[in-house]
Amino acid sequence: MNKFLMTVAAVALSGIGGASAAWAQASANPNDMVKTAVETVVKGVKADAAAKTGDVNATARVVARDFLPYADFLRTTRYAVGPKVFDAATPEQQKKVFEAFQQLLVNTFALQLSQVRGNDIKFKFEPAKLTANSSDVVVGATVSGPGDNLSVAYRLAKTDKGWKIYDINMMGENVANAWLIQLYQPQFKARIAQGGIDSLIAYLQEKNERFGK
Secondary structure, X not given: OOHHHHHHHHHHOOOOOOOOHHHHHHXXXXXXXXXXXXXXXXXXHHHOHHHHOOOHHHXXXXXXXXHHHHEOHHHHHHHHHOHHHHHHOOHXXXXXXXXXXXXXXXXXXXXXXXXXXXXXXXXXXXXXXXXXXXXXXEEEEXXXXXXXXXXXXXXXXXXXXEEEEEEEEOOOOOOOOOEHHHHHHHHHHHHHHHHHHHHHXXXXXXXXXXXXX
């Protein structure tokens, strides 16, 4: 997969810190929310001395700090694992698989960001078509960089805390089978078939432990 394309995914799907005033305002509109999310993460990486040098652990901390307020990774995890399997798990298992998968995504995105840290990336957003009853929408974006021009799509759900990103299509809205949840579902299903949800948790934790080494 194109390295620059993965970087765009990184910008759109991560984050762990408290919601900023900008996020709180943007969350009322999915189009503004995606724009704010992208710009916040890019700015955060550029402002961090270690992340600017390509330090993947530092980049992961920036990604985590600056973006979870924009994302609903619990929804992402539940759909990727499978609602029936996830709901049947114990609360402790749900917590562990959620935290491990969230960290895996943050780490993966941070790695891609660290590899293209010097690129001059520009975004042009394609607003979602909203109605008064919209609760699940897709916001598109055209991403331009040196020698590259790509389409990306972000899927958002309306929650009691505003709009949240919970899936991303790294090939653009018109490529139906490239959504992240769809890409992870078969991997998770295979792990669960081998040893239940605990096997999936161990797999995710092992991948996270190898990050940055």
